[in-house]
Amino acid sequence: xxxxxxxxxxxxxLIIGTIAVAASILVVAMRNPVHSALFLLLTFLCVxxxxxxxxxxxxxxxxxxxxxxxxxxxxxxxxxxxxxxxLPEERVMSAFWKGGLAVGLGLFILFAGxxxxxxxxxxxxxxxxxxTQTTYRMRKVRNADGTVTERRVGRSRVVGNxxxxxxxxxxxxxxxxxxxxxxxxxxxxxxxxIGKRELLAxxxxxxxxxxxxxxxxxxxxxxxxxxx
Amino acid sequence: MxxxxxxxxxxxxxxxxxxxxxxxxxTIIGKKQRNPSKLAPYESGVPLxxxxxxxxxxxxxxxAMLFILFDIEAAFLYPWAVIxxxxxxxxxxxxxxxxxxxxxxxxLLGIGYIYVWKxxxxxxx
Amino acid sequence: MIEVxxxxxxxxxxxxxxxxxxxxGVVIRxxxxxxxxxxxxxxxxxxxxxxxxxxxxxxxxxxxxxxxxIAIAAGEAAVGLAIIIQLYRLKSSVNVDEAKVLNG
Numbered sequence: 001x002x003x004x005x006x007x008x009x010x011x012x013x014l015i016i017g018t019i020a021v022a023a024s025i026l027v028v029a030m031r032n033p034v035h036s037a038l039f040l041l042l043t044f045l046c047v048x049x050x051x052x053x054x055x056x057x058x059x060x061x062x063x064x065x066x067x068x069x070x071x072x073x074x075x076x077x078x079x080x081x082x083x084x085x086x087l088p089e090e091r092v093m094s095a096f097w098k099g100g101l102a103v104g105l106g107l108f109i110l111f112a113g114x115x116x117x118x119x120x121x122x123x124x125x126x127x128x129x130x131x132t133q134t135t136y137r138m139r140k141v142r143n144a145d146g147t148v149t150e151r152r153v154g155r156s157r158v159v160g161n162x163x164x165x166x167x168x169x170x171x172x173x174x175x176x177x178x179x180x181x182x183x184x185x186x187x188x189x190x191x192x193x194i195g196k197r198e199l200l201a202x203x204x205x206x207x208x209x210x211x212x213x214x215x216x217x218x219x220x221x222x223x224x225x226x227x228x
Numbered sequence: 229m230x231x232x233x234x235x236x237x238x239x240x241x242x243x244x245x246x247x248x249x250x251x252x253x254x255t256i257i258g259k260k261q262r263n264p265s266k267l268a269p270y271e272s273g274v275p276l277x278x279x280x281x282x283x284x285x286x287x288x289x290x291x292a293m294l295f296i297l298f299d300i301e302a303a304f305l306y307p308w309a310v311i312x313x314x315x316x317x318x319x320x321x322x323x324x325x326x327x328x329x330x331x332x333x334x335x336l337l338g339i340g341y342i343y344v345w346k347x348x349x350x351x352x353x
Numbered sequence: 354m355i356e357v358x359x360x361x362x363x364x365x366x367x368x369x370x371x372x373x374x375x376x377x378g379v380v381i382r383x384x385x386x387x388x389x390x391x392x393x394x395x396x397x398x399x400x401x402x403x404x405x406x407x408x409x410x411x412x413x414x415x416x417x418x419x420x421x422x423i424a425i426a427a428g429e430a431a432v433g434l435a436i437i438i439q440l441y442r443l444k445s446s447v448n449v450d451e452a453k454v455l456n457g
Binding site: 008012052058061062065066069070071073074077078080081082160162163165166167169170174177178180181182184185187188189191192195 | 233234237283284285286288289290292293294295296297299300301302303304306307308310311314326329330332333336337339340343344347349
Binding site: 009 | 359366371374377378382386389401404432
């Protein structure tokens, strides 16, 4: 039983990793963007599981909250807004898809060459360190010669992953944290400015004129072809 | 530590098996009849008002976009809330430091909130 | 109990695979929304890499980086999709080939 459960993380990695790779291939290969978005959602969830396997529970939760809960909804709304299904059938790939595949394959071979066998193989990580919180405080220490000096004394204790992250994030990464809020502010203003240009309500809801035009044109072409 | 997630795994498995069993039994045992009202989205006979694949309003996008940005704010609040109780136990300087940095963060996003409000992005009509 | 955890190398290979797939998607797809999705895929591959090394080095900094990357990815998706909507209004199409001139 123990032999069975001890291999379980690796088994989970194999299954989830395979699903993630398959889903990401389908993201790229699907013609309909709605299907792409749903497979992207599957990939995100699989990646969250992979985070959990590497002792990053808080990041996994953020991944599900922000990526699966927020970004996917945004993607789906935009797909619905644009409603690509009503567009005429077009080529999915660009003209130089062979070159793109070659570049991807070359990059993968490059990466695989960097991960040489035997270099990063044994999992050496100490998971306790990822859940340890160190607090420092000044403490008066009596030296050997009788003088009293203040010294920084660290005290470590094992806590949860999110508590450890909070301690590092709000102590050592103060400036990036505030810059992140500034970034979010800029993104908010930018997206409102770019996104909020009024269109008439009828235009928003009905079939665009150009699609009707294109359908008309195709009909004419078909009639001409059939007529011959 | 990863073992504390085994119940979740078991629950996912149970959900998948239960769904498969129900659907499987339905297709094996169930009576198959295909008529237009059976295939309609609302079998009870409510007539459809419109098709489902029409374009949605751009307002939905705006709300979703604002939701994401404030979602990030909430995600940053979690670890802060977890450490705040401990930070208040340590010397006074640290607790004010932790409080102050979150105050700056929330204020900066509050400016964005007011901007969005003034731009009437929350108004539906 | 000893856990046989997946090695760092396995994570790196998975991350390389996802990154390459995302890159291929960015280069070959013509639909702009799918291109943006492929970019998210590449960001996720990078996140996997950072988490794997955070675990290997027993340091939380990788996880902090991932949180910031997720925040920035959200902003990028919001602004990027807003640009796509504007382009769609302008060109009535979401193909990357249509957007080859900078002045509307």
